[in-house]
Amino acid sequence: MLAGSLGVGIVIFVVAVAMIELTRGAGRVAAVWPANAILIVLLLKNPRRNWVALLTAMMVALVLANIYSGDPILRAFVLALANVAEVCCVAFIFIYQRKIRFISLAGISTLIVGGFAGSLLSSLIAAIGLYTTGENLVVSEALVWFSADFLGIVLFTPIIWSLADRSRKFVSTSPDLQYILKLGLLCATTFFVFAQSDYPFLFLVPPAIVFLAFGGGVKAAAIGLLMITAISLPFTLAGTGPMHLMSAEITSKILALQLFLATNSILGLAVGAASSDRRRLINHIRRSRERLSRKSREQQEMLTKAHLAERMAGVGHWTLNPSTQEVDWSPEVYAIHGVTKEEFNPMYGDAVMFYAEEDRDRVRALVQRAVNKAEGWEFQATIVRKSDGKRRRVRSIGDFLLDETGKVERVFGVFKDVTDEQVVLEALANSESKYRTLAENSTDIIVKFGLDGVITYASPACEILGISPEDAIGLSTLDFTIPEDRPHAAELTQALFQNNAVDTSVQREFRAKDKHGNIIWLEGNPKLIQGEDGRPREVISTFRDITDRKEREQALAEARAEAESAGKAKTEFLSNMSHEIRTPLNGILGFTQLLEQTDLDDEQKLLATRAMKAGRLLRDIVNDILDYSKIEAESIQLEERAVDIAQLVQDTIDLVHAGRDSQSVPLTSTVESKGALIDEVRLKQILTNLIGNAAKFTTEGTVQVSASLEGDLLKFEVADTGPGIPHDKLESVFEGFKQADNSVTRKFGGTGLGLSISRSLARLMGGELHLESELGQGTVAKLVLPFKPAEVPMSDFRSTAKTPQLAKLKIMAVDDVAMNLELIELGLGKFGHSVRGFLSAHDALTSLSKGDTYDVILMDVQMPEFDGIAATRAIRALSAPASQVPIVALTANVLPEQIAECMKAGMTDHAPKPIDIVQLNALVSSLTSQSAGPAASTSEQLPTKDPIEELKLKYRDYLSTVPAEFAAILNKEDRKVVLEEIRQLSHSIAGSAGSFGYTEISTAAFSLETVARDMSKSGKFSEELVESLSEFIRVTEQLVA
Template sequence: MQAGKEMGSKAGRGISAPIALSAPKLAAAALAGGAVFGLLAYLGIDLTRGEGRFAAVWLPNAIAVAFLLRVRLKGENIFLAALWLGNVSANLVVGDSIYRAAGLASCNSVEIIVALALTRRVISARPDMRQIGDLAWFSLAAGIVAPMISATLATMVLASGAGVNLGNWARWALADGLGMIVIAPTILVIGDALRHPRIPSPGRMIEWAVITLAGILVTCAVFFQSTYPLLFLIGPVMLAHAFRLGVLGTAFAIINVAVIASLATVYGYGPITLVEDSLGSQLLTLQGFVASSFLVGLPVAAVLHRRRAILKDLRDREALLSMLTDNITDAVIRYDSNRIATYASPSARDVLGRDPEDLLDKTANGDVHEDSHGAISDVLERLYSGEVETERFTFRRLMDGADGKPQWLEADCATTLDADTGKVSGLVVSARNVTHRVELEAQLIRARRHAENAAQSKSQFLANMSHEIRTPMNGVLGFADLLLKSDLGTKEQEYADLIFESGNTMMALLNDILDVSKIEAGQIVITDAAVDLEHLLDGCLKLHTANARSKGLELILDWDSSLPPRITTDPLRLRQIVLNLLGNAIKFTEKGRVVLSARPQDQLLTIKVTDSGIGIPEDRLDDIFRPFEQADGATSRRYGGTGLGLTISRQLAGLLGGTLDAESRNGRGSVFALTLPLVEADTGAAMLGADAPTHQADTVRGDVIPTPGDEPYMDENTMPRANILLAEDHDINRMLVCAMLERCGQYVTIAENGNQAIAAIADARGAGEPFDLVLMDIQMPECDGYDATRAIRAAGISPQELPIIALTANAFPEDVAATKAVGMQAHLAKPLVFQDLVTTLQRWLPTRIIEEAELPRRRYDDLPIPAVKHGPGNLSQPNSGNPPLSTKPKSGGHSPAGPAAHDALQEKWHQRRAEALDAVADAIRTGTLEGVDLDALASTIHKLAGTAGMFGETELGEKAAALERALRAQVSGQVRRQLAEELLQAA
């Protein structure tokens, strides 16, 4: 039955809704149906009346089922009741009692209902008798099951207390079953043909007429004679109809044979009358003959119809495939199991540049370009071995284009499998010309390489600019710092203060630009660690306390005690974001307070900075996070700033896996909310946030800025005199650092390159007066700071014995990491800030540092406010109670100190200036600017470029820097000569 359901689902074609008739029309239809049913029943009984009560072929049930399968009425029960009444009337007319008439009519009604129910359920509401499956299942349901049920009931009705007669059961089942199997399918086929008539061609009409007439004549010839048993001639007639006229012609033939055979037999004609027995035996023979005619004809016609439908479908598919392959732009090629081409579409001529016939009977990797032979062979091996089923690849075709340029093809390959063995039986390839795309891809690759090179050049340029700007600024800020600590008049003090503040402002701008560039280049590395969040936020507030107190603002830390004591994040990046937000809040708030709060929210940490400042217009909230943007132009002019702080902060927040948003209304303050994943740190994790909570470490440069009021306490006993080696090739920087060190009361020995530094350390150890600390420049001639440090550590001198501090203008994180990797302990960035130097000396010289736990805790309001605001490096004078000591001479020489330092610097500058200009003039005169080995001249110009700005000759420094870059780059000698002449003109 399940198979029948599946077949029925396929045949569930056109299930129509029941027809709703009005009451009068339904009554008329019921009366007409009942009358026709009664008439057919009477004729069936009367014409075949013999020794028994049963008709030879029972037509009414079959006709009723066929009608109701095609015309489904909404009042079907009323119609069935009318059929029952017609059947009862016919039975009464032939002499049955009322009991027998009603009982036998009920048996017929049951048969009709069962046949309809099974057909509709197993097959469909509209079975198609042209389909062999529908015909077979209908024959089983309506031709066998339903008649058997009806026969069983009829046998009990006919028994009437006289016992069950199995002969009656068989005769009833055969008569009704024969009618269902022969008549119902025939009527359904003819009815469907009449509903959808097709006008045949003249030739087809002639064929129909000839075969049908011949079939009638043969059937009449067989049945209107009783001499010869010629029933075997009917089989070929049925087959001729099945093969030539199809299902419809076969249905007509079955009707013709059944009617002629029945009439002839009833009237005593035909081969069946040769059966010398009772009329019942003759009727049984007639039933068998009609059934065999049906089985020879209609099933064969149904199978042939199915075959013709399959062939038509194949032809349609073949036509569609042919249309596609003939018109598709891709070249389609079919290869067999031996990798031989058996088909090539016409489009191969355009795609491959070859006639399709040239490709047939050739291997897939036969005539291919030598550049593509290896790739094609590898793909074929993977496909035919079964390693992959599909493959797409690009290769160069054999024939180049008309312009001589290479042509590139992209091929989609798919294997075909043998249905029996499952092995690869062939290959289908679809290829297209992708030369334009390959050229575009090549252009994109070149563009990407150019972009990568540009990004690398940008990074290198920024690194060079950082070095070039920091080198002169080291002198500017360092000497300005020393000037501020000397005895100056009020006016001079004010000028020095402005120099220092302007220098710090420029360095802040440089640092912000470098930060943005590094973040955009993806060169920021996030390092998660356990962080004491409360301590970190407390330190950030302390850093801004002085600025807040100077403006009369209240700083508040609102800490939620439900937060875990330690979280996992990057403390340096988090510190920078919070410091930027606090700095902005204090800068744009004239009165009131600034609140720093921390709250948990689900699995997130929300840190908010709330101020009562000027606020931000709502339509500008998104703009303030873009580089160099502020709320408006007036804000920038009034409060200053680069407009990069919030850009950096939001980008860093994204790197930390969070967000940074703002809420504000103009004139009503602002709220900046930093949201980060809240990950509680393991109890055993190392806590970076608490190791150095009192210093701000810049996330990009690695600079360390002391926090006001929290630096280690220092008095005259905390920094004893020590022996310090300064390795620096730049003479002005040497003089500056020496002046700073001697101000701290240190002995200074000078080395001008790495080799001198190594020798000085060895001599000092041999003399029993080892150095306590080394300040090591990185870029030095002969032997740089990296190689010198490696040699010192390789000699067995440990960091505990001799700390080495990097002193360089290269301040990127990778530069700091490189110094640590070779064995240095810390990093001081140029321009060198005096307080940074003091902090580093405190950290690494053998000195006693009073721990924070030994000092009384101070509230923010108790923190001292510097008398003069120079920036973070000038909070106090380290050794105000100890005047500088004289420098102790050592093998490497030493730098002078005292009032004559400024005059010495001026003299050294004029000497260096003259030497550099003479070298340039000599290079122009001798033509050496055309050469390639100009490192010596470039180094001389580098020193001029790095110090000119410190002595008021900014243009000269810019020209020198331009010439230096030209000397180190691969540019023409003409460009170098032009830059050299411009340098001399600027001098």
């Protein structure tokens, strides 16, 4: 309302200023004043609670308009008050005459009276206000004020009302040609009269306005008056027109013009109102005739329908004249009695004789009571049809009509044969009794409800909800649903009626409160009851308590979620452990291999060899655990390619043979060379486990490996002469972390995962693995796989006896840890390779861009700013030959999805950490189709000082500066930057420290890296970060002290 009042105030202000400035001439008072008419219409069309706001807005607007026109504040206030008083006077007169229609003769008359009274009151207040504020009391000014206000009310109020009246009920809907011609005639006449000053032709205007108003009504009259004012006023103010035939001042001429306009307004509006009333009366008469005609047709239609309904329903009607005993039957009554109108002219006594003897006296008594005591009746009785003698059950309803004296003049009623209905009702009663018994004894809640959801029947089982069947009637099914489930329940119910079908795929499960206030689950099973038109009318639904089932489902879901969470946690743990174990193991194996190539005495060589075996055993254990986890997670992807089975078996035997401590038991094979499409890596893994187990447990005799082709199956057998396995243990050895005898673990070591992994891989490849064994007679492992023939290129049939060609490779190594680069340079340098290290991917790319050529690139994956994956993509985008160089990923992340990400980026292969220098040499040599061995005797190449030991001391000196680096990082303001730099530095130290054997520092660095990575998500420090950093500094200072 505030915005509306503000808008009204602005409109009043603009109109008032315009009228004062444009129409007041040389005087103080405006000659035309429509502002009051605007507010009168608004007041009459708004509730009285809004009047105060509207009047206040008008008051403020008029005060501001008067001040703007040069009046002092007090005078401006008094003049504005005069206008408000005028508006209130007119409005209250209309309120007093509540039943008056505005656009009518009575309404226009009331407007004229109210306008006169209001303008008179306003003129008086304005004159007093002008006098008290220093103006001379001039009667002409008061008359101009009165005439301007009165004219404004009479002229503009009907126009504004008509324009604002959206209903347009009593005015013409659209202007036609006749209306336009009449309005044009009025405008031309007015222009002719006021465009000249020689003749007093004012008398020509009233006929024209009457002509227009008579045909167009109040709205046409109001528009015509507006046009007269718009034409006459400018001419008069300009000194032209009949008014200037007067020898008087301009004020008198304005008064004369206003009197002329007021006279024409009264005349035009009166004629227009009378015309509107006439048109309304004509329309009313026309509508009344149409309504009468329609009612007549409807009555005739109703009579016809009544006859048709009588025939369809089998209901007849009759009338009895008590004074003459005459009876009038409808055709249906004749049919019920089995007679026709032609053969039977009933009288009262004859009609009663149709009733069976046992009902006849009762019927006579009811009719006599109706006649004597003016009472109606309703009864059922039996009649005997005259045509066929059959007994029929009939129902009769009677009533009466009294004459002027209060006596019964007529007795009338309806008559129906209900014999068939009686039979149906009895059958329905029996059926209802049967089903009610079922419903009342059912443990499911049974309800019936209509389209509005209101229950009309509820079975006794609803008492579990704390309400009786009687109290449930009239409630909605939604009333029993808890608030959280009501929108879902309402949506399902609405869809049920809209689709006119029950969607069995939708679960209709809701929660409700039982009589003890506990939440229970109910499952609905609705059945639509349709009407004769096929549309749903009501629903019968059962609701079953499924709380126990939902609790079991919830427990199952929670267990599944816990299992999934545990699986995810295990995957993350294995990924982290892979990184944390392999990184220090990289140093152990790498430096041990380098140590073995130095001048050592026999005892030192023995110790170095044992250290290397322990490291490889630890590596194999980690690999087994990771493989077992990947098999459990079903994340292993097979990569089939064409391989030579004989060569694969021989390579596997050679691998197992090379790793044996004792080679007293020979490993032999009888395998025919055949090409097969198979996953070479996984088949080697299975055979390595089987042959390795046979060699490990066989101390005397032989280990025989054979392969044969039987149809489309490829069969492998690994037979040994070892101790054998008891029958009851043959299956348990395939379970994870189990062996046939616990003493085996103590004697031979191992995780007990080998056979479990092998059987899982065999089944993944579409085959099977099982054991056959007798105690003391050895064991036979039988592996069966599908055979897919393939052609193997001759180059793949490698001879194991061929001596590899010695070649030096130019290798690029990229790692953000300098110590890791030095380790790779020293390790691969032993095999004659030339290694050039780069501490950042940017430097490596610069070297390649300059045209430097390399045979192989070793790329660390986890580097700050520009990691190995992004660097690989950048290298592959270069031009040849740089884009074609094989790239090997150096990473501790060996889970399938992590390796797949490296391969997708364009890497050729990967070398897991910890790095095995020998395997790394074999990998880089295979990628370039070359092989390399030691360049010369190590005794000739080794310097007098051990370079590995010097590198370790150098790294120890570097560790002494690390606490200062952390202190510098902590002094930075941006916490996210601080956490990221802590993470990067700790990651770098974690990998390199483990390579040099500083396990405690590596572990602390890994812990600090994990905490910093977690904290970087929120950008906030925590006590855990402080503790991890303190622990790292403690172990570092303890080492360098």
